[in-house]
């Protein structure tokens with residue numbers, strides 16, 4: 001078996017993933033409002049993006065390399081890729097992957113066009129050049145070059161050189177080399193030979209779907225170039241070097257686009273792979289020797305022997321300058337960077353003033369001149385204008401929609417130092433508590449109004465048959481709390497309507513069972529009130545009782561609905577289930593990636609940490625909640 005060769009241990013940086021950022025030129029044809037770019041370069045390693053929290057600040061990031069808008073394909077190749085290639089001929093592995101939101105230039109960087117070939121054709125040509133030079137030099141070794149080309153789509157490994165093939169397994173041999181049994185491997189004799197195999201296979205990929213862009217932006221395309229080096233004479237040693245060239249799926253948050261059905265499943269799977277990739281890159285760059293979670297997704301499992309360790313890895317993060325990419329650019333930069341700096345200076349939009357000049361050029365000119373030559377008053381006007389623009393769905397100056405804001409906060413929290421993190425967490429808790437209080441106040445008022453109305457109704461109908469009020473005559477009356485009506489304390493007020501009618505209680509349950517996930521204690525307390533009494537350890541006997549009160553068809557329907565959410569819900573949708581927080585939602589997503597579908601709700605019990613008691617509470621809370629909606 002051909003062996004991999006470890007990199008000289010003298011170099012401590014071998015397991016790091018080098019990070020380059022490439023900003024593509026501004027090209028938003030829809031930008032008739034003249035919004036200009038939201039990000040720009042500051043030098044060979046630095047860039048800045050406007051701070052969404054505060055328009056008078058920018059966020060500055062530093063990377064191993066920054067490729068500005070005018071960087072050519074050749075320059076990207078020479079700086080970020082070419083230096084890694086000689087290692088492939090020495091039995092070492094390497095990986096180059098393009099990361100970033102759809103439309104930011106990943107495919108342009110990796111594949112390019114006939115006129116502007118990208119990393120893939122340049123790297124393959126260079127590998128043949130290097131092999132040719134070695135063979136000419138007669139170094140006593142023989143080289144053979146081959147390729148495989150595959151796609152990871154929906155966590156399935158598909159062979160692009162053999163269209164129609166099934167999901168392929170990923171294995172590891174005793175030397176810790178990653179293998180894919182059954183994957184086509186084609187020998188290549190020259191660069192022209194590569195072209196004849198690669199081009200039709202690329203077409204296979206893009207024409208496999210009617211909505212080709214949708215699919216290609218949701219799958220990871222992985223080209224493997226393998227160089228096997230064999231000693232001509234005894235002891236006939238053999239070494240294998242692998243080069244992975246990866247055009248990753250778009251890193252944009254698909255939960256924001258209203259994905260449904262299959263696409264919802266795709267985004268879940270992609271998020272899992274990219275999420276795991278981010279954890280792997282983080283773990284490698286932290287360099288603490290801790291666990292690297294390669295096994296948590298197909299993508300990272302496949303790249304395990306070529307990402308980190310003794311391999312040479314480069315990530316080219318592609319970003320777009322237009323405002324409509326702001327959120328995705330911000331998240332991509334945070335994925336790529338370990339640290340950032342907040343700088344107190346406004347991001348002035350030069351393009352508003354002179355849209356004919358390339359924004360990158362202006363930024364550079366400004367930088368060279370030591371700052372903008374525009375008068376300060378003009379500057380602040382521009383910033384003001386930016387603050388007022390209502391056109392962005394993710395507007396860093398105005399108020400972004402609450403889910404985006406929440407995630408920006410969460411992301412920032414994740415990225416910050418501990419002092420900042422505490423301050424932020426405090427602010428967030430205060431904001432959340434305010435929201436909670438407001439919500440509870442509104443509900444209290446609403447329920448008090450309803451209680452008043454029902455009291456009036458019940459007085460009026462007291463003499464009539466009680467059955468007339470009942471939703472189902474065969475249902476026993478629900479729990480009554482006689483004393484609560486008289487004392488409208490907060491929590492009691494929430495429960496009040498339960499005593500009045502059989503039609504209302506489920507709706508109130510839904511309200512009561514939906515407090516913020518942050519306020520777990522409160523949630524538990526309120527739910528206990530709604531339930532049949534205190535939980536008393538083991539399986540909650542209340543489960544049996546409360547279910548028997550409900551119509552079996554409705555019960556079945558709501559169980560189905562919950563099962564559907566478990567099987568195809570996004571992280572956010574899973575978290576909207578009662579008693580499912582971030583951790584459990586991720587465990588559910590992970591379970592379904594590896595085990596397929598939940599066939600019944602009881603399968604949830606197979607997930608770590610979901611005990612019989614928790615499962616009962618989960619079922620109860622969610623059924624009551626879904627029936628009440």
Ligand code: ADP
Pocket residue numbers: 023024025069100101102103104105106107108109217318
């Ligand atoms: P992605 O693969 O990330 O979705 P693409 O590579 O398809 O993005 O790029 C989107 C568009 O932008 C394409 O039309 C592409 O040609 C163009 N583009 C991307 N990067 C550059 C660049 N550096 N220079 C010129 N055009 C670019």
Ligand code: MG
Pocket residue numbers: 103106107108216217247
């Ligand atoms: Mg692409």
